[in-house]
Amino acid sequence: MSLLEINDLSLWYGDKRVLYDVSFTLEEGEVLCIVGESGSGKSSILYATIGLLPSNARLRGSIRFKGVELLELPESRKRKIRGRDMGMVFQEPSTYLDPLFTAGAQIEEAYRAHFPKAQDARQRALEAARLVGIPKAEEKLKMYPHQLSGGLKQRVCIAAALVCEPALLLADEPTTALDVSVQKRILSLFRRIRDMGKSILLVTHDFGVVAEVADRVVVLKEGKVVESGDVYEIFDSPKEDYTKLLLSAI
Numbered sequence: 001m002s003l004l005e006i007n008d009l010s011l012w013y014g015d016k017r018v019l020y021d022v023s024f025t026l027e028e029g030e031v032l033c034i035v036g037e038s039g040s041g042k043s044s045i046l047y048a049t050i051g052l053l054p055s056n057a058r059l060r061g062s063i064r065f066k067g068v069e070l071l072e073l074p075e076s077r078k079r080k081i082r083g084r085d086m087g088m089v090f091q092e093p094s095t096y097l098d099p100l101f102t103a104g105a106q107i108e109e110a111y112r113a114h115f116p117k118a119q120d121a122r123q124r125a126l127e128a129a130r131l132v133g134i135p136k137a138e139e140k141l142k143m144y145p146h147q148l149s150g151g152l153k154q155r156v157c158i159a160a161a162l163v164c165e166p167a168l169l170l171a172d173e174p175t176t177a178l179d180v181s182v183q184k185r186i187l188s189l190f191r192r193i194r195d196m197g198k199s200i201l202l203v204t205h206d207f208g209v210v211a212e213v214a215d216r217v218v219v220l221k222e223g224k225v226v227e228s229g230d231v232y233e234i235f236d237s238p239k240e241d242y243t244k245l246l247l248s249a250i
């Protein structure tokens with residue numbers, strides 16, 4: 001059984017169809033990249049998976065996580081999975097972090113959301129911060145978002161996504177807003193997280209990012225999977241013109 005199995009997933013926003021029978025699987029300890037141009041439906045796949053689609057969205061098909069059909073779960077069960085079994089990292093850390101709370105408080109909050117009675121939230125937050133490579137973590141966690149660099153803010157977001165030790169990490173263009181050297185370090189962090197046995201579903205428009213982190217690739221065009229496979233296969237012998245076009249950009 002795969003950790004995540006998406007089968008014939010279709011999605012509409014109102015009358016507008018944006019996904020067409022999308023299917024792929026994600027195994028334990030694997031990084032799968034969904035790559036495609038803007039508007040191809042990449043983020044929509046992540047939001048469908050974590051159960052955060054807007055109210056005008058309608059889904060058909062199947063999303064199985066650890067064998068459980070997510071599309072049939074009541075909202076109360078989905079809420080238990082979100083943040084606990086699946087963490088999510090967004091493109092722009094500044095829009096995710098609350099400027100009024102310290103970095104540490106926000107990681108602790110992510111933990112308390114699922115373990116409200118836990119006495120060790122502060123310790124867990126510190127461990128998560130160290131895990132994602134925040135230097136002098138104890139000091140940094142006392143700081144407010146505006147006092148941290150973009151790269152550190154993104155590490156705080158990744159720590160918040162990992163503090164409950166989810167099996168699956170979803171990441172939506174997590175390095176697009178960062179400059180290139182910081183980008184590289186964040187991508188190597190994702191590889192390290194994978195090496196700890198976690199699974200990562202990462203969305204990007206950039207084949208440069210795919211080259212850095214992916215084990216397998218799904219190429220999405222206008223809501224359809226046009227090609228998928230092992231990262232080496234896709235780079236060495238892309239079959240579709242669309243994939244070749246995306247590859248030619250790097």
Ligand SMILES: Nc1ncnc2c1ncn2[C@@H]1O[C@H](COP(=O)(O)OP(=O)(O)OP(=O)(O)O)[C@@H](O)[C@H]1O
Nearest residue numbers: 013018036037038039040041042043044045054205
């Ligand atoms: N809430 C919404 N209501 C209506 N249409 C939407 C909504 N969210 C997204 N869309 C449309 O659905 C399509 C897919 O959007 P989505 O954000 O999933 O694409 P994407 O591949 O993530 O794009 P980008 O690279 O720009 O982030 C686009 O045409 C978008 O305009």
Ligand SMILES: [Mg+2]
Nearest residue numbers: 042043044172
């Ligand atoms: Mg998107």
